[in-house]
Amino acid sequence: MEFVLVLHNLFRWAVVVLMVYALGRMVGGLVQKREFTGQDRKALSWFAISMDVQLLLGLVLYISNGWWSTLPGGMSQSAVRFFAVEHLFMMVIAWVLAHVAARGARVSRLAAAQFKRGALLTGITVLVILLSIPWPWAASHGRPLFRLAELWWGGLG
Numbered sequence: 021m022e023f024v025l026v027l028h029n030l031f032r033w034a035v036v037v038l039m040v041y042a043l044g045r046m047v048g049g050l051v052q053k054r055e056f057t058g059q060d061r062k063a064l065s066w067f068a069i070s071m072d073v074q075l076l077l078g079l080v081l082y083i084s085n086g087w088w089s090t091l092p093g094g095m096s097q098s099a100v101r102f103f104a105v106e107h108l109f110m111m112v113i114a115w116v117l118a119h120v121a122a123r124g125a126r127v128s129r130l131a132a133a134q135f136k137r138g139a140l141l142t143g144i145t146v147l148v149i150l151l152s153i154p155w156p157w158a159a160s161h162g163r164p165l166f167r168l169a170e171l172w173w174g175g176l177g
């Protein structure tokens with residue numbers, strides 16, 4: 021499942037770009053006091069869809085790499101606890117929040133209320149995601165920023 025790991029690693033950047041774009045539109049709309057447009061709705065939807073893809077890839081990894089079977093014995097090792105519990109739990113919360121934000125954008129509301137709701141929900145989601153990514157500088161569970169070496173020089177099992 022090395023290929024899925026590489027995909028999950030790289031697709032994270034699509035999620036990060038789309039979440040920053042969605043948050044930027046929500047905060048920008050609030051500040052500029054403009055109309056809530058179809059493009060704002062789409063920005064929230066694209067972010068939610070990218071989370072669907074990442075959730076699917078993550079679940080494949082979770083099952084195929086047997087993270088579920090490391091519990092409950094592995095709870096005392098921080099790397100195991102991170103991937104088997106914390107990453108899964110926090111990212112599922114982020115996935116739900118991204119969908120709540122995208123769904124709410126389809127209900128008709130005053131533009132200011134729409135942007136405020138979108139900014140709040142997307143802002144919390146962005147925080148949860150940024151705190152739950154295994155950044156390389158995390159001592160116990162750090163992972164590379166880009167798994168490009170595996171793509172170019174093989175090693176994909």
Ligand code: HEM
Nearest residue numbers: 029032035074075078079081082085103108111112163164
């Ligand atoms: C939504 C539910 C998610 C699940 C169930 C999930 C699951 C997992 C699992 C099981 C691993 C460990 C891979 C291994 O077996 O070594 C992993 C790694 C990782 N996840 Fe997630 N994940 C999810 C969402 C996300 C999101 C939203 C992001 C970032 C936007 C993300 C970024 C990463 C990164 C960067 C790694 C390290 C990959 C590597 O080793 O190169 N995950 N994830």
